[in-house]
Amino acid sequence: MIQLEAVDVQEDEENQTGPPAHANNPNHAWRGVAPAAIKDKKNPTLELVAGQEHTIKWTNKDGDPHNFVIEDANGKKLLKSKVRPKKGATQTVTFTATEEMAEYYCQPHKHDMRGTIKARAASASFSVSDLNPTKLTVEQGDSLDVSATITNTGGIEGTQEITLVIDGETVASQDLTLAADDSTTVTFKGIDTSGLDPGEYTHTVATEDNEASGTLIVEENIPWNRDLDVSRNPKKATNWDNYNVSTVLARGDIESQYDLQDGEEGEWMQMAVDPQDRIWVITRGAPFVSEGDGYAEVAWVDPNSGEHQLALEIPVSFHGGHFAEPHYAGESSAARELGGQGIAIDPNFEENGYVYIMYHPSSENLEEVDNPYHDEIFYANTLVSRFEMADDGTLDPDSEKVVFKVPEQYNTCCHHGCYITFGENREFYISTGDNSNNVGHPTHDWPPDDTVNGLPGATVDTYMGDERQGIVGGRPGPVADAQRSSGNTADKRGKVHRIILNEDGSYDIPNGNLKEIWEAETGESYSDEEFLPEIYVMGMRNPFTISVDEHTGHLWTAHYGNDAGGHSVLGMPGFGSYHLWSEPGNTGYPWFRAYYPYRDYDFETDEVGQPFWPDNLRNNSVNNTGITDIPNVTPALFWHPQSFENLANATEVHPWLDQPRPGENTYPEFEPGGSADVGVVYRYSEDYGQGALDPFFDGKTFIMRPSNSDVTRYVTLNDDGSLEMNEFLPNDDTISGAYDMKVLSDGRLIIMGMYSGIHVVEYQSSGGDSPPGEDDPSGEAIEPGTTIELNGLISGWEGNAPDGISGQTNPTLTLQEGGEYTVTWTNGDGSPHDFALQDADDNNIKKTDIVSEEGATVSLTFTASTEMVEYVCTVHPGTMAGTIDVI
Numbered sequence: 001m002i003q004l005e006a007v008d009v010q011e012d013e014e015n016q017t018g019p020p021a022h023a024n025n026p027n028h029a030w031r032g033v034a035p036a037a038i039k040d041k042k043n044p045t046l047e048l049v050a051g052q053e054h055t056i057k058w059t060n061k062d063g064d065p066h067n068f069v070i071e072d073a074n075g076k077k078l079l080k081s082k083v084r085p086k087k088g089a090t091q092t093v094t095f096t097a098t099e100e101m102a103e104y105y106c107q108p109h110k111h112d113m114r115g116t117i118k119a120r121a122a123s124a125s126f127s128v129s130d131l132n133p134t135k136l137t138v139e140q141g142d143s144l145d146v147s148a149t150i151t152n153t154g155g156i157e158g159t160q161e162i163t164l165v166i167d168g169e170t171v172a173s174q175d176l177t178l179a180a181d182d183s184t185t186v187t188f189k190g191i192d193t194s195g196l197d198p199g200e201y202t203h204t205v206a207t208e209d210n211e212a213s214g215t216l217i218v219e220e221n222i223p224w225n226r227d228l229d230v231s232r233n234p235k236k237a238t239n240w241d242n243y244n245v246s247t248v249l250a251r252g253d254i255e256s257q258y259d260l261q262d263g264e265e266g267e268w269m270q271m272a273v274d275p276q277d278r279i280w281v282i283t284r285g286a287p288f289v290s291e292g293d294g295y296a297e298v299a300w301v302d303p304n305s306g307e308h309q310l311a312l313e314i315p316v317s318f319h320g321g322h323f324a325e326p327h328y329a330g331e332s333s334a335a336r337e338l339g340g341q342g343i344a345i346d347p348n349f350e351e352n353g354y355v356y357i358m359y360h361p362s363s364e365n366l367e368e369v370d371n372p373y374h375d376e377i378f379y380a381n382t383l384v385s386r387f388e389m390a391d392d393g394t395l396d397p398d399s400e401k402v403v404f405k406v407p408e409q410y411n412t413c414c415h416h417g418c419y420i421t422f423g424e425n426r427e428f429y430i431s432t433g434d435n436s437n438n439v440g441h442p443t444h445d446w447p448p449d450d451t452v453n454g455l456p457g458a459t460v461d462t463y464m465g466d467e468r469q470g471i472v473g474g475r476p477g478p479v480a481d482a483q484r485s486s487g488n489t490a491d492k493r494g495k496v497h498r499i500i501l502n503e504d505g506s507y508d509i510p511n512g513n514l515k516e517i518w519e520a521e522t523g524e525s526y527s528d529e530e531f532l533p534e535i536y537v538m539g540m541r542n543p544f545t546i547s548v549d550e551h552t553g554h555l556w557t558a559h560y561g562n563d564a565g566g567h568s569v570l571g572m573p574g575f576g577s578y579h580l581w582s583e584p585g586n587t588g589y590p591w592f593r594a595y596y597p598y599r600d601y602d603f604e605t606d607e608v609g610q611p612f613w614p615d616n617l618r619n620n621s622v623n624n625t626g627i628t629d630i631p632n633v634t635p636a637l638f639w640h641p642q643s644f645e646n647l648a649n650a651t652e653v654h655p656w657l658d659q660p661r662p663g664e665n666t667y668p669e670f671e672p673g674g675s676a677d678v679g680v681v682y683r684y685s686e687d688y689g690q691g692a693l694d695p696f697f698d699g700k701t702f703i704m705r706p707s708n709s710d711v712t713r714y715v716t717l718n719d720d721g722s723l724e725m726n727e728f729l730p731n732d733d734t735i736s737g738a739y740d741m742k743v744l745s746d747g748r749l750i751i752m753g754m755y756s757g758i759h760v761v762e763y764q765s766s767g768g769d770s771p772p773g774e775d776d777p778s779g780e781a782i783e784p785g786t787t788i789e790l791n792g793l794i795s796g797w798e799g800n801a802p803d804g805i806s807g808q809t810n811p812t813l814t815l816q817e818g819g820e821y822t823v824t825w826t827n828g829d830g831s832p833h834d835f836a837l838q839d840a841d842d843n844n845i846k847k848t849d850i851v852s853e854e855g856a857t858v859s860l861t862f863t864a865s866t867e868m869v870e871y872v873c874t875v876h877p878g879t880m881a882g883t884i885d886v887i
Contacts, residue, residue: 001055002046003033006106006113008062009042028064028112030104043115046104048097051122052155056093063087066106070095070117073102083108124158126178126207127151130185133520134214137512139582140198140221144191148205148212152178164188165204166196166216193218217511222552224717228684230695233765234878237694238726242764245734249301249308250757254283258310262286262294270419271752272345272355273742278302279750279758280311282357284339290318293362296340298355298395303744303760311355312387312395315362316340317410341418342384347426352503353389356403358382358418358430369407372625373478376471381405384420384430386505401505404430406492412437412475415542415560417496423548427510428501429536429555431543434482434494434589436464437475462564462571464541464590466603467622478623482590486539487619489515489531489626494589496543496557498536509533514584518631530626537579538631539587545740547701549681555581556681556701559636561674562593566643567654569608571598573643576676577636578703580717588614588633595635638715638723640670640705670725671711677704679712679741682749691762692747696878702728706737706754716878722831724794724876735759780804781887784819784864792825792833796879797871810882813871815864817886822861823871830854832875837884839867850875 009029032038038046048054060066065085070078078101081093097119106113130149138144146164159177163170172188186205198220204213236242255265266286273279278300285296296316301308316339342358349355360382361367371379384404387395408416415433422428466472466480478484486494499507515531518524537543542560549556561574575594579587591598591612600609614633619626679702684695700714712735716724729735737754744750749761782788782802789800799805805813815821825835825848835858836847845868848858866886873880 001034001057002038004056004058005031005033005061006058006064006066007031008064009112028062028066028106028109030058030106030113030115031061033059043113045116045118048101048117048119049122049155050097050099050119053094053096056095058091058093060084060087060089065108066113067091067108068093068104069107069110070101070104072100080107122155124152124156124160124178124180125154125209126158126160126162126176127153127210128205128207128212130523131205131212131214132523134523135217135516136214136520137217137219137517137583138193139219140196141192141194142221143189144193144216145187145189146191146203146205147185147187149183150176150178150186150207151183152180154180156180160208162186163206164191165206167201167203219512224552224554225699225719226551226683228695228698230684230686232696232698233694234696234881235883236765237696237763238878240729240731243729243732244762244764245729245732246760246762247734247756248279248303248306248758248760249281249299251753251755253308253757254297254299254310257308258297258299260295260297260310261313264294265297266290266294266339267754268752268757269340270342271740271742271750271758272343272421273744273750274300274345275350275745276302277304277744277746279742280343280345280355281752281758282340282343282359284318284337284341285316286318286339288337290339292319293317293364294339296359298340298343298357300393301758303748303750303758309393311389311393312357312397314340314357314359314397315365317360317362317366337414337416341382341416342420342430344420344422344428346386346503347422348503349389354503355387355389355395356384356420356428357387358384358420360408360416367405371407371409373484373623374469374476376411377476377478378410379407380410382408382416382418382432403501403505403507404497404499406430406432408435408493409476409479412479417494417540417543419544419546421546421548422501423498423555424550424553425510426500426502427548428499428507429546429548430497430499431540431546431557432493432495432497433542433544434464434486434540436479436482436485438464438466438480462562462568462574463598463601464562465601465621468603469622481621481623482541483619483621484623484625486541486589487591487621487630488624489526489535489538489630490529490624491626492532492534494538494540495532495535496537496540496546496555497532497534498584499534512584514538514586514631517584521631522629524629526627536584537581537587538585539589539592539633541589545677545679545704547678547680547741549683549701551681551683551699552582556678557581557587558676558678558703559587559589560676561642562590563674564642569599569654570601571611571654572596573641574674575636575639575641576674576705577639578676578678579634580637580701581634584631585634586617586631587636588612588617591617592633594639594641638725640676641672642674643672671705673705675705677706677739678702679704679738679751680743680749682714682743685747688747690746690765691760693749693761693763694765702741704738704741706739710737712738712751716876718875720832720875722875724879726795726879729761781814781816781819782821784816784821787822787824787859788813790823790825790835791828792835792873792880793828794831794876794879797825797873797882798828810880812883812885814885814887815868817864817866819864820861821864822859824857824859827851827854827856827858833873833880834875835860836872836874837862837868838870838872840869842870844874847874 029042032041032044038044067083068081101117157179164172196218201216203216266284280300283297295313298312338360344356346354367381386401388399417431417433419431464482468477514535547556559577561576564574577594597611682697684698712728735753736756740752742750791798796809799808799811805811832852834850837845
């Protein structure tokens, strides 16, 4: 709306914008009121849009007769209003502008009150809003989707080119037609970033009239498997007789060789290695279930000299009972698994001597904090503190500086995580557990019966989402709701945090943490209080060990499973699970485990609800203090259940478990159980010395199962996306309960056993080629013309015929030079396999196609020659390889 006033000039202030040149020296004038462009101007020029409706509202300010007239350039009247002579009278004139409109005036004072009209042709005007994402981090080569809202604020329908520009270069465009005042969302999908070098860019969605910009960070895409210019020898590397395992510090050595303040060293929790190859260890300070306060020990050992040192005894609490009283009075066990927890060495240790310790402070030093859940929950900070090494090899207790705090409840057990480690560029990772425990089934006493109203008695072990309030089963109800911790973006528990830890003890938030990525994906903006910017991974139950790959910077997490031993109407049994993170995410606990969702359950009414959906997950718990629409779930890379028997038929019992996810992989070579720990990703270096693992292990990830099977495995990630798992040191009886792992600067592997201590694994590269039991060829050649029958499995080639190789894994094939043979092999497991004859340089002499169909049979006929030394599956050469002996 245009607003004018009819005024007496003598009563008005002088105005620099005058009437048209042909007007007389005015005694009266129109004075502009609105819009701002014409305010206080005398006989202002009116800017109109042809074809668009305009409204003029004017007020008689001097009591003389006035009206409003529009004429064209020839003086022809196009619009005329009635005269209003009364002071204070107003008049509204509405009309559609045309290009012929030239002037406006008051007819009684047409020489004084006269102004120019400029009516331009109508045009569309496209504005840009709601750019999504405004900030995004991608790996080089990833595809990028960018969207924005485009609105036509012009007066007529129009068509414009909408462009996506990255650092000044148009990378995509599309034409858009919009009616006046209409808007739509324009999306540019699948934008290739392979041509962008790593770095920070500005991405812009632009129209011809307007634009909106954001920040795009491109990170280097580093292939997992490296093309090393060294030879690999899988035969020697998997001959376990070629390894020596020695103990450099045994469980009990700290207690027996040092005068400890409380006389007890307790369980060993985590290792770290400094630049001098000293291996540091922190103990809990007491067994798993202990009461009161005591001391956690920090010690180091030099694996080369055997020298060791008790570096620090730090006061810790072992149990929450003396904090939580009087609420328990023996009704249930209070918090345990407390004490010393994690240890890490500063990347600049040689300059600053900093060692980081994660622990639960003693009663005297415990910092109690308020909690948002229940007045009777005792809530205090678990600390990550920095200590400085003194000249005598100890840590100075007075040098402590707290760098990170995690508030936890002390009323009941369990799950603290508490693994700490550095990644690249001083990125510091801190794992935390859900800090939850059930308070018992609502309809009967604990321990539960087998079934209650058709539900398992162990419902509380399946879905940790109990929202009952008050004291339940002797415990405050909220401690049984992991939605308040693992699933809560405002809570530090049940997470892996990633910060940039500065040498002064402060920390910064790196680019690409979960809050930033989720905001970019949703277009929402959250406060740091409702979505903690430190979070990298959420939805964890108990990430007891984590590991950062030094080559790619990717994070491995191992996630201890919930205790449900079988499936129920609420879902699957518990799982131990493993994730590999190249970007932040959510594992989904307590609503989701491994690959499967659980169903909602009301612990007050026993009502069973719908399955949780991994891509539209909402935290509606009464105990949630963070955002409601939480990040989508990332299924585990692999997992193992508490029971394979229950896993096998679960989808038949519960069809709803069939989720829209990529094809399921299970690994029957795993033993059942919930414990899951991840060791190192081994990365070979030509600078490594004697005792280093063979380059065959480059890129292989080690995993451990201390509480269920005590088996260490290495995982091979193949370029085609398939996985292989094989046992490592299967015949070793030195290491007991392996659950932490590091690598020395010379490439030797260090394994810590929960029950045995710290061990150095040395590989003897001069050892034999073949694994035990496979280095004795029969000496007698298979008769030419024979069909050799093999069964192809990831674990190895199984010999079927002739009798001389039947029942053997990767049997030696002794052939007669010049003889013709046929190998017929069967795909025994549905994984991709082929069969290749290779020479001493691993070149294929003859091979079959890759076949993935289980039961498929393929034959290869060939003439034996002395250049043939090995047969392999080229997809799984680490495990499916056997010797050819041509005589």
